[in-house]
Each structure stands twice: as structure tokens, then as C-alpha cells.
Amino acid sequence: MPNLxxxxxxxxxxxxxxxxxxxxxxxxxxxxVLLYLLIFSxxxxxxxxxxxxxxxLTFLIPGLMVMAMLQNSFANSSSSLFQSRLNGNVIFxxxxxxxxxxLYLAFVGAAVVRGVLVGLGVWLASCFFAMVPLRHPLYAxxxxxxxxxxxGSLGLVAAIIADKWDHISAFQNFVIVPFSFLSGVFFSIxxxxxxxxxASHYNPFFYLVDGFRYxxxxxxxxxxxxxxWVGAGFFVLSSTWALWLLHRGYNLRS
Amino acid sequence: MDAVSIDDLSKExxxxxxxxxxxxxxxxxxxxxxxxPNGAGKSTLINILAGLTRATSGRAxxxxxxxxxxxxxxxxxxxxxxxxxxxxxxxxxxxMLTLQSGYFGLGKExxxxxxxxxxxxxxxxxxxxxxxxxxxxxxxxxxxAQALVHRPPVVILDEPTAGVDVALRAQLWSxxxxxxxxxxTIILTTHYLEEAESMCEKIAILDRGRLVAxxxxxxxxxxxxxxxxxxxxxxxxxVVLPDVLEAKRQAAPQGxxxxxxxxxHDHIGxxxxxxxxxxxxxxxxxxxxxxxxxxxxxLTAVENHA
Ligand SMILES: Nc1ncnc2c1ncn2[C@@H]1O[C@H](COP(=O)(O)OP(=O)(O)O)[C@@H](O)[C@H]1O
Ligand SMILES: [Mg+2]
Numbered sequence: 252m253p254n255l256x257x258x259x260x261x262x263x264x265x266x267x268x269x270x271x272x273x274x275x276x277x278x279x280x281x282x283x284v285l286l287y288l289l290i291f292s293x294x295x296x297x298x299x300x301x302x303x304x305x306x307x308l309t310f311l312i313p314g315l316m317v318m319a320m321l322q323n324s325f326a327n328s329s330s331s332l333f334q335s336r337l338n339g340n341v342i343f344x345x346x347x348x349x350x351x352x353x354l355y356l357a358f359v360g361a362a363v364v365r366g367v368l369v370g371l372g373v374w375l376a377s378c379f380f381a382m383v384p385l386r387h388p389l390y391a392x393x394x395x396x397x398x399x400x401x402x403g404s405l406g407l408v409a410a411i412i413a414d415k416w417d418h419i420s421a422f423q424n425f426v427i428v429p430f431s432f433l434s435g436v437f438f439s440i441x442x443x444x445x446x447x448x449x450a451s452h453y454n455p456f457f458y459l460v461d462g463f464r465y466x467x468x469x470x471x472x473x474x475x476x477x478x479x480w481v482g483a484g485f486f487v488l489s490s491t492w493a494l495w496l497l498h499r500g501y502n503l504r505s
Numbered sequence: 506m507d508a509v510s511i512d513d514l515s516k517e518x519x520x521x522x523x524x525x526x527x528x529x530x531x532x533x534x535x536x537x538x539x540x541x542p543n544g545a546g547k548s549t550l551i552n553i554l555a556g557l558t559r560a561t562s563g564r565a566x567x568x569x570x571x572x573x574x575x576x577x578x579x580x581x582x583x584x585x586x587x588x589x590x591x592x593x594x595x596x597x598x599x600x601m602l603t604l605q606s607g608y609f610g611l612g613k614e615x616x617x618x619x620x621x622x623x624x625x626x627x628x629x630x631x632x633x634x635x636x637x638x639x640x641x642x643x644x645x646x647x648x649x650a651q652a653l654v655h656r657p658p659v660v661i662l663d664e665p666t667a668g669v670d671v672a673l674r675a676q677l678w679s680x681x682x683x684x685x686x687x688x689x690t691i692i693l694t695t696h697y698l699e700e701a702e703s704m705c706e707k708i709a710i711l712d713r714g715r716l717v718a719x720x721x722x723x724x725x726x727x728x729x730x731x732x733x734x735x736x737x738x739x740x741x742x743x744v745v746l747p748d749v750l751e752a753k754r755q756a757a758p759q760g761x762x763x764x765x766x767x768x769x770h771d772h773i774g775x776x777x778x779x780x781x782x783x784x785x786x787x788x789x790x791x792x793x794x795x796x797x798x799x800x801x802x803x804l805t806a807v808e809n810h811a
Contacts, residue, residue: 254577260607268595339591343651346555346585347608348577504559 258353261344265361269327276327276365281372284319288312288380291437301439302470312377313464314436316370317398321431321456322423324366324399328358328406329419336410336502345504351497355407355490362403367395383467390475391466397482398459402427404489411496411503434460440472455485506569508533508659508690509554514563516549516714523549525714526563531692531707533568533658536685538701539694540797541711542805547694548588550711551663555585567659581609584657588664588694590644592636598647599623599632602654609655622650625680642673649677653684660684662693666700678704702797712805722797729795729803730769734776736762737789746783750776762787 269276292308301310335341344354377383385391409422433447434456440448451457462478465471471478497503509531516524524546531537539547552558554565556572556579565572570579593601602622606615623629626646636644645665652660662681666674682704685691695701701708701722708725710718718725738744738760746754750764753771757763762785766776773792780787 252577254608254610256610256612257608260604263607264604271595335593338594339587339589340593342555342557342587342591343593343605344608345557346580346583347605348580348610349608350577500559504557 253350254348254353257347257349258357261349261354261357262360265327265331265357266364268331269361269365276323277368277372280319280323280369281376284315284373285376287315287437288377292380302464302468302472305468305470306381308381309383309468310439310464311437312374312381312383313467314434314460315377316373317394317456317460317463318431318434318436319373320366320370320395320398321402321459322427323369324362324402325406325409325423325427327365328362328403329409329413329422330406331361332358332407332410333413333416333419337416341503351494355404355494355497358407359400359403359490359493362406363396363399366399366402370395384469385467386469387466387475390479391463393479394459394463394466394482397479397486398463401455401482401486401489404486404493407493408489408496411493411501430454430456433457435472436460455481458482459485506533507531507566508535508568509692510564510566510569511550511554512564514550514553514565515561516546516553516558517561522714524553524560527711527714527716529709529716529719531690533690534685534688535690535707536682536705537690537692538705538708539692539711540698540701540708540801541694544713545711546714547711548663549714551585551661551692551694554661555583556580581655582658584652584655584660586645586648586652586660586662586665588667590641590648592644592647594635594637597633597635598628598639598650601636601647602650605651606654611655615654618656619650619654622653626650627676642669645669645673645677649680658688659690659692662691664694664696666695666697698797698801708797710801710804717804718800725800726795726797727768729800730767731765731799732768732795733793734764734766734773735791735793736764736780736785736787738762739786739788742786743784746785747779750779750783 288311291311295307299307301307332341374383409419413419413422433451434454435451440451440457443451458473458478458481461471461473462475462482465475465478507530511527511529514524514527515522527550539550541547549558553560554567554572556576567579568582570582572579596604602619606619623632626649628646628650631639631643636647639647649662649665665677665681669677678700681691705722707721708718709716735757740760744762753764753766755763755765764776766773
């Protein structure tokens, strides 16, 4: 019989944890993105047309929202689980009658909540610059879920595999950040040289950014269904990886 | 039903055999000690019971529930106080207890019990403090409370008194004895042999992953067959002993005589008579019965030669 209440409490614990330090977990990331917005919008002429009928600022904002969601969902599950491992208090959840799947749901659920809160924060802040519409809310929800869910799962993977904080930050600085910078947040990939244009098609973040931009603006570089499928596939793969590690007990129940 | 049953349990870490085919059962309601030198495998055994480590082979069950196949039920019946003082720096004592109780599926209805634990473990002053502001002894008490949030019938304490001062140690023992009196099965590991000796009915000794002894305390104590007779000599007493006794003589301080006697073969009466005949005069006498220390040393030493 599943332990639904236990799952709920573990999820609540995860949300409670990041809310206790919300300056660091919500406010700071929103301000960081705000700085990007200030800098890029003043450097690049706003009148420049990125997509048909879309100026630079309106182009930039949905991408920044996705980038913030990606990075913060990852940060949430990875730092929470890894810190529990380091402190040794991870055993208290491992001793409890909570299954691997329940643990996965609780951590990824909380990562989604953090990602969404930061995303909303970015959107709120962006309202001072430009009002971005939301044309396809249902698709937007799906993409946000795939985006935060995938990165929440990858955060779990990183927290399980890592042996020290360096490993977590390496994953963050050498995988998450470059992939999100190269995902067409700040530019249209059609402005890139041929090679990087091709390479971008292997970057799942590109689909999440482009797809989300479509759900806001109604225009995109590739069809939204392709983005949705890639997002779903990315979510399934990263979840499977995390669940497999949990199932094996790798570094947790060695 | 047995509180714990362990069958042919082995655990390998690469080439290291942390546990080798351990087989033992612990009766419900008993007060059981698991002894052994550092690295003997005590924590490994406990972690397997708790589901924190997976055995390489063999089976273990808590109150009949297999720790792998019926893990949910097994974990509900078991409370574990870990050896390390691990804690969550984000939450206060009360929050931690509430969360832990929640992990076990228990909500508001469990609050009276949590309050009872807080009082019993003398934590009232500290409930709104985070763990990093507590002393080692206090942390230990919180860990004990945390292990008991779901009223587990079987409670395992891994070196609960390590680094705890004497006064608190006495307090903890009386609390644990109280739990046992209420029907909880208590299993503990400790380095303090006197503690195991005074509190536990049954004792297992692990050495380098092997179970070298498993017996009721009295039986284990009787296995060690030597005791010491110490005499305070009258100042001018002669100390020339017959050969039989001279062979049993051990080094002793000035003015004392120390004899190592076999529990069964050397009758105290005969020894004293022989001493009288030899003209030995003494003003006082003590008999030192063997304790767990001797048994333990002998058992783990024998293993070391093997
Ligand atoms: N995770 C691990 N990886 C490798 N070796 C381990 C691990 N945990 C324990 N050991 C080894 O297993 C043996 C038993 O350890 P442990 O159960 O902690 O002993 P005890 O609790 O009796 O002091 C030791 O030699 C220890 O070094
Ligand atoms: Mg130990």
C-alpha cells in the first residue's frame, strides 16, 4: 500500500526547506535574470525583429523564464538531496516506509514548485519591461512541467552520483549553464553558424525554450509539437535515470 | 515470534567481508547487546536490518517481515538510533519530529505521543532550536526521540552512549529500561562492557564479521573459567607456598597475594586450607569473578590467533 501521507510530508519538507531560505532560492535567481534582462535589452536594439512580429525584448523574456526554471529545478533537488547525504540526515527518509518512487515524486515535485515560482518571479519582474502574452496556456503548462520535471530528475541523479560539492557545481557549470546559454535564449539559432545551428538540434533545452516561446507568442522556429515530444522524451529519460539509480540504491543504500 | 531473525547474512564490500554468514535470533521483549571491537560489523548488521544497506546474501526479518520483500512493514516495526549524530540543519527539533512522524504516515493524531517523547527525553527547552545549536548529548536525545516517533516495537540503538556524559548516560539508560519494561525489544551496541553486563539479558559478540558468541549473559560469563583470589597479608606472614599453589600465583603489589583459580577445579575451601597449612596469614580477602571484559577479551583474542 502506498504511503501517500508520507509522500506528501516529504514533498512538503522539500518545499518548506527552500522557502526557509527563499532569498537565496527564489529572490536571488529572479534578480540574476533581471540583470540579464537589463543588460541584453540595453545592448541589443529592442526594435530588432527576431521572429516575425516579435521584437528582441519580447523574444528574450520567455527564454529567460525557461532558463531560470531549468537552473532552479536542478539546483533544488540536487542541493537538497546532496546536502542530506553529506550531513547524514538522508537516513531519516531512507529509514521510513517511503518507496523509491515516492521519494522521486516528492523531490521532483518540489523541484517543479521551485522552478515555477522562480519562473513566475521572472515573469512578474519582466512586466516592467514588456507585457508578454500567453497564447497557449495548456501547452505552456505541459512544457513547464517537462522542463522542471526533467531538471528536477537530473538534480537527483547529480546528487546521487556526486561525492563532493565540486561535482554538483561542475554538473551545473559545465552542463546545465552552457546548454541553457546555447539553447537560443538570447539569440535566434538561425543567426548561428551552420555547425552550431545543427548542434542546437541535439540540445533538449533548445526545444523547451523554443516551444515555450511559441506558447507565449504563437511563433517559433520549429513546430510546437516537436518541442512537446522532445520535452516529454527528455522527461521520461531523465526520470528513468533517476529512478534506476534510486532502485539500485546507488550511494544511498550501498 | 522473534523480534529479529537473521539467517546466513553476509555483506561484502569488495574484498572485505564485513559480515560472514551471521545467524541469530532475538526474542520479542528482550534486552539484547551486540558487542564487538571497532570494525566488527555491528553497524553493518544494523544497517541491513534498517534497510540502509543491502546484504550480499542471506535474509533478515523484523517480527517476521523480511527487510527486503516486506520492507514497508519491517520499517514500521523498527526504530533506529544511528551511531553518527546526523541531523537536518534546516529544521527545529519539533519540526524534525513532526516530519519524521509524517514520513511514517502519522499526522496530527500522533501529536500527543510526540509531546510525551519530548517530555520523557527532557527536550522541552529545546523544541524550537535547530540541531546545530545543541550539545552532543542533546542531539543524541533528539535522535532517540526521532527513532521512536512511530512507537516501533523493536528499537535498535547503535552506540547510544558514545560521547555522552555520566549523568546523561544514567538518564538514557533508565529511559531505555523503561521502554523495555513497556514491551519494546531493545537491541544495542556499545563499547562500554559494564553497561551491557548490567542491563542485557542476552549477548552476541561479533568479531571481524563473524558471530563468535551468542548466549544469555550468565552462560557467557560462566564460560570464562578463571577467577582471582586476592589476599591482604599480615605484615610478617611467610609467603612460601606449596608447588600447587605457587603455580597459580600471579604478580601482586607488596603485601598482597594473588591467585588465579579455576572455577570448577579449585575449591576455595581447599585453597584456603592449603594456605593455612603453609602458615600464610591474611587480614582480608576478595574474590574477583570474571566480567564481560574477560570473556570478551578472550573470545576476540582467540579469533585473532585463528
Ligand atoms: N560503505 C562501506 N564501504 C566499504 N567498507 C565499509 C563500508 N561500511 C563499513 N565498511 C567496513 O566494514 C567493516 C565493518 O564496519 P562497521 O559495521 O561500521 O563496524 P562496527 O560498527 O562494528 O564498528 C569495517 O571494516 C568497515 O571499514
Ligand atoms: Mg559502528
